[in-house]
Amino acid sequence: MKNQLGGEITIGGIRLQSNVLMAPLAGYTCFPFRLMVERLGAGSAYTEMVSADGLKYNNQATTKLLYTDDREKLKCVQLLGSIPTVFEKAAKSELLAPFQIIDINMGCPVPQVVKAGEGVALMEDMSKASKIIEACKRSGKVVSVKCRIGRNREKIVIEEFARMCESSGADMITVHGRTRDMMYEGEPLYEYIKAAKDAVKIPVFANGGIDSKDKAECAMQQTGADGVMLARFGFERPLLFAELTNRPTTETxxxxxxxxxxxxxxxxxxxxxxxxxxxxxxxxxxxxxxxxxxxxxxxxxxxxxxxxxxxxxxxxxx
Ligand SMILES: Cc1cc2nc3c(=O)[nH]c(=O)nc-3n(C[C@H](O)[C@H](O)[C@H](O)COP(=O)(O)O)c2cc1C
Missing domain, CATH: 1.10.1200 (Non-ribosomal Peptide Synthetase Peptidyl Carrier Protein; Chain A)
Structure with missing residues (x-):
């Protein structure tokens, strides 16, 4: 059955109010912002990426990134790192106790992240990526993965990667339809998000370049995805969440x-x-x-x- 834009969806047993999600954006998706988009209809909204290893310092910066309270109904955190045991410790830690969903960053293309074997580098080390997913799952929490489609057009690995995520226990995948080399520019290649969707049974979300209802519908249609994830344009126009989820609002x-x-x-x-x-x-x-x-x-x-x-x-x- 075709998925409806804006409809409810269940991820690993957690019911989301819509299938229009807000992406993690470093420097942007703080608690007030996440609360605003949740109220406007976003099914989930992630903290920006937080270093799994950095949690051990429990400093002011971490406290700010992880700030949440009861007003935020669904709490989702994104972790960045490269060592399975570090992820396991982080996922089970007191600091992350309030968060119901843990997303693993396997898409960040920033050079110093990739050099450290983190972010999108994990798409080229699937056995380690698998161990990281399994390690996070041992916390008993719902685990999602956010990735790209591969390194470049000659090295598209998304189909195999999506299967690996599913067999390692991931509850959902968000695919940013660009390669690592494309960074944040160029048209996302939706056909590869479709390939991921066709390869697995867990929910797959489409991300990249969605800036309007037309674009969101087109992404759903071309990829067959279970929902969409907004990023830069969700920050620029949070009212898009109300529009895409058919929630009338008087907000300006x-x-x-x-x-x-x-x-x-x-x-x-x-x-x-x-x-x-x-x-x-x-x-x-x-x-x-x-x-x-x-x-x-x-x-x-x-x-x-x-x-x-x-x-x-x-x-x-x-
Ligand atoms: C300033 C900025 C910060 C970002 N921070 C993160 C992040 O912390 N974690 C992550 O997985 N992706 C991050 N991304 C990637 C976005 O979540 C998203 O995948 C990407 O921008 C593509 O979607 P868009 O074309 O709709 O913006 C960031 C992107 C930008 C531009």
Whole structure:
């Protein structure tokens, strides 16, 4: 049966409110953002990648990345690393106790990550990738994998990789339809996401370049995937979640950004609040006519009160 965009889906026994997911985005998918998209209909939203090994330091940075509370109904964390025993320890740790789903990063193409044998490097070391999935599964949690389609067009390994994920116990796979060499540019190659979907029985999600309802429907249709995962365009336009999941909303960019400001102020120190809100506002301002003149004012704002004033001008008028 054809999967419906926006419908509910079960992953490893956990019911998600929709099959439109929010990707992990380093530097972006903090607790306030995840809460916002969950409320707008996202089926799940992941923390940005967190070093599995780095958890042992339990420092301020980790605390901030892992911040969550009861308002976030489904808690999903993404881990980065290369050593199965380290993953097992992390997955079973107290720090990750609140999280129901653990995603394993097997798609990051950043050179220093790949050099360390992490991220997309694991697609070329399937026996290690398999051990990592098994290690995470021993925590008893639901485990997903996020990967690409291969190193380059000559080395597409996604079909075999998807089978390995399934036989190692993964509950779901998200396939970013680009190769490692494509980084974040170029049209995603949906035919290879289809190949992954056809190769396994566990749910497969399509990721890459989805910036509208038309694109999401096209991705579902061309890949046969069980759902889609938004990334950059989900950050730029969170209202897409409401649209793709057919949830009527009266929210506007102004109400969203003001709510995010209040929420971030509750959870983070002022500097972190300013960094996050400026980043979010810049994305919200993309393609919004007449907002350019406020950019300098926004970047110069040095306190939450000042930022609040500028946001009113930018989005109040928009
Ligand atoms: C700034 C940035 C940060 C990212 N951080 C992560 C991350 O922490 N973990 C991950 O698996 N992918 C990460 N990605 C990849 C995205 O989740 C996604 O797979 C990719 O952007 C393709 O989707 P898109 O074309 O819809 O943006 C990141 C991408 C960008 C641009």
């Amino acid at each position: 960019k102004l109400s969203l950004v003001m709510n995010q400001l209040a929420l971030a102020t509750e959870c983070f120190d002022e500097l972190s609040v300013l960094i996050y809100i400026k980043k979010l506002s810049s994305y919200f301002m993309k393609k919004l006519p007449g907002t350019k003149r406020y950019k300098q004012e926004l970047y110069k704002a040095g306190s939450v009160a000042q930022v609040r004033g500028v946001l009113g001008k930018i989005f109040g008028e928009a």
